[in-house]
Amino acid sequence: MLGPVLLAAARSDRMRGLVTSVPLTRRVVDRFVAGEDLDAAVRAVRELTGGGLRVTLDHLGEYTRERAQAEATRDAYLAMFEVFAEQGLAAGADASVKLSALGQALPGDLALDNAREICAAAARAGMTVTLDMEDHTTVDSTLEVLGKLRADFPWAGVAIQAMLRRTEGDLRDLAHEGSRVRLVKGAYAEPASVAFDGKAEIDRAYVRGLRVLMAGDGYPMVGSHDPRLIDIARTLAVVNDRSAGSYEFQMLYGIRAGEQRRLAQDHRMRVYVPYGSDWYGYFMRRLAERPANLVFFLRSFVSR
Ligand code: FDA
Numbered sequence: 191m192l193g194p195v196l197l198a199a200a201r202s203d204r205m206r207g208l209v210t211s212v213p214l215t216r217r218v219v220d221r222f223v224a225g226e227d228l229d230a231a232v233r234a235v236r237e238l239t240g241g242g243l244r245v246t247l248d249h250l251g252e253y254t255r256e257r258a259q260a261e262a263t264r265d266a267y268l269a270m271f272e273v274f275a276e277q278g279l280a281a282g283a284d285a286s287v288k289l290s291a292l293g294q295a296l297p298g299d300l301a302l303d304n305a306r307e308i309c310a311a312a313a314r315a316g317m318t319v320t321l322d323m324e325d326h327t328t329v330d331s332t333l334e335v336l337g338k339l340r341a342d343f344p345w346a347g348v349a350i351q352a353m354l355r356r357t358e359g360d361l362r363d364l365a366h367e368g369s370r371v372r373l374v375k376g377a378y379a380e381p382a383s384v385a386f387d388g389k390a391e392i393d394r395a396y397v398r399g400l401r402v403l404m405a406g407d408g409y410p411m412v413g414s415h416d417p418r419l420i421d422i423a424r425t426l427a428v429v430n431d432r433s434a435g436s437y438e439f440q441m442l443y444g445i446r447a448g449e450q451r452r453l454a455q456d457h458r459m460r461v462y463v464p465y466g467s468d469w470y471g472y473f474m475r476r477l478a479e480r481p482a483n484l485v486f487f488l489r490s491f492v493s494r
Contacts, residue, residue, distance in 0.1 A: 193478045197379035200474035201253075210470055218487045221444045222476045223250070224465040228270055231465035234443065235279055242454045243461050246284035246320060246440070247274075250466035251291040257300060260293030264304040266466070271315035280315045284347075286462060288322045289332055302335050309343040320347035320370065320411075325378040326354055326385065333360065344368050349413065351376030352396035353385045361399050365406025372411035372440060373399045377475045397422055404430045404437070411460070413440040415449070424457075434458065442476070 199205040209215055224234035235245050249266045251259075267285055274280040287308060293300035305321070312319045319339075321332055332348065339346040347370030350357055354376060364371050375392050376385065386392050396419055403410035404426040412423045420439065427437055438458035441450050453459045464472055477483045 192481050192484060194379050196474055196478035196484070197377075200471045200478070205474075206470045209474075215487075218483075219469055219473050222442070222464070222473060223469045224443055224463050226465070226467045226469075228266075228273060228465065231270070231463060232273065232277065232279065234463055234465070235274075235283070238461050238463070239279065241451055243450060243459055244282050244284070244438070246286045246460055246462050248286040248288075248322070248462060248464040248472075249291075250464050250472055251468040252288050252324065252471050253290045253295065254293055255295065257293060257296060260291065260296065260300055260304055263291045264307055267308045268311045271311045271317060274317065275315040280317050284318045284320055284460065285312055286320050286322050286349075288324060289335060290324050290328060294328060294331060294335075301331075302338055305335055305339055306342070309339055309346055313343060318345050318347065318370070319343070320349065320372055323349040323351050323374070323376075326351075326380050329354065329356070329360075345370060347372060347409075347411065349374050350399070351378075352399045353380065353392045355384055355386065357395065358398055358402065361402040361406075365402055365408045367407040369406075369408035370411060371403055371408055372413045373403060374413040375416075377479065393419065400426055404432065410437040411440050412437065413462075415441050415446045417449075420453070445476075 224231050231247060238245055247270060249263060249270065251263050254260045254263065267287065270285070271280070274283060285308065287305060289301045289305065292304035309319050321336055323329060323332060336346060336348045345368070349372040350360055350364070352373060352375050361371065373396065375396055386395050396414070400412070400423050412420065414420060435458060438460055439453050440460045440462060443461055443463045450459055450461055477487060
């Protein structure tokens with residue numbers, strides 16, 4: 191019951207004002223977000239890569255309504271690529287990008303143009319880019335942008351959400367050579383007309399998606415912390431004769447960190463590292479995924 195309420199709150203400006211104005215919130219946010227600036231992200235990345243983990247960097251922000259803000263997000267990615275190249279952190283690193291932060295809801299091709307600049311700068315630094323997937327109304331436009339980006343940057347990847355009913359078809363279209371696809375369960379509140387409901391149904395859809403990706407010719411990125419699904423992914427990799435470097439696991443910063451290090455011993459394991467000051471929407475989705483996080487959050491107010 192709490193999940194949908196928290197996901198609705200994730201889009202509420204009033205709740206945003208309330209939650210972000212409380213200084214104590216930071217202590218809990220720090221568990222999921224590397225920090226507010228690039229220096230903090232660099233520190234987190236050094237620690238993770240030192241432990242044998244790969245990274246994908248998310249400069250936080252979403253649902254931008256102004257051109258200037260979309261361009262500022264683009265510039266933040268460009269600055270990150272430069273610093274990563276300078277500091278020797280770029281090799282094997284990836285950037286995760288939300289098109290809604292680059293102007294997807296604004297008229298014209300602003301998001302595509304910004305994403306193109308991001309991909310070009312990533313290529314210069316020796317990094318790759320993966321498009322995050324947001325609520326279901328953005329899927330067609332995100333896949334269209336991906337198609338256009340791939341003409342120049344064939345390594346551009348995308349996240350696909352198992353919970354959406356359309357997903358099996360999308361995965362079949364995407365399971366071709368060179369295609370990098372991150373399969374996730376889906377973190378947005380969606381109507382039953384477009385999405386499966388309840389853990390069991392979404393997990394079954396996730397397994398169907400894994401089957402398509404592991405049997406296909408692309409590069410599957412298994413984005414989940416769910417131990418059962420991780421085991422199934424490993425089995426499917428073996429069944430489909432996949433070598434260790436032909437797929438990878440991905441988890442979010444601060445979630446099951448011990449398991450991240452353990453998996454990294456014999457698999458490619460990438461950590462999604464969010465940073466920046468606009469952490470509210472991301473943070474609320476993490477609370478919604480696990481009610482225990484909310485208890486932890488509320489407890490921080492009484493245990494000062
Ligand atoms: P599930 O939610 O069933 O969790 C399994 C176990 O993992 C839990 O029992 C718990 O131990 C742990 N866990 C999971 N979430 C936790 C949390 N918040 N706090 C503490 N423990 C937690 N979604 C989306 O819609 N678009 C996107 O682009 C992305 N991108 C993305 C990238 C990467 C690398 C990952 C791992 C995930 C995403 N997601 C996403 C989020 C995804 O859709 C999903 O909401 C979360 O991964 C939680 O689902 P799990 O598969 O982990 O399973």
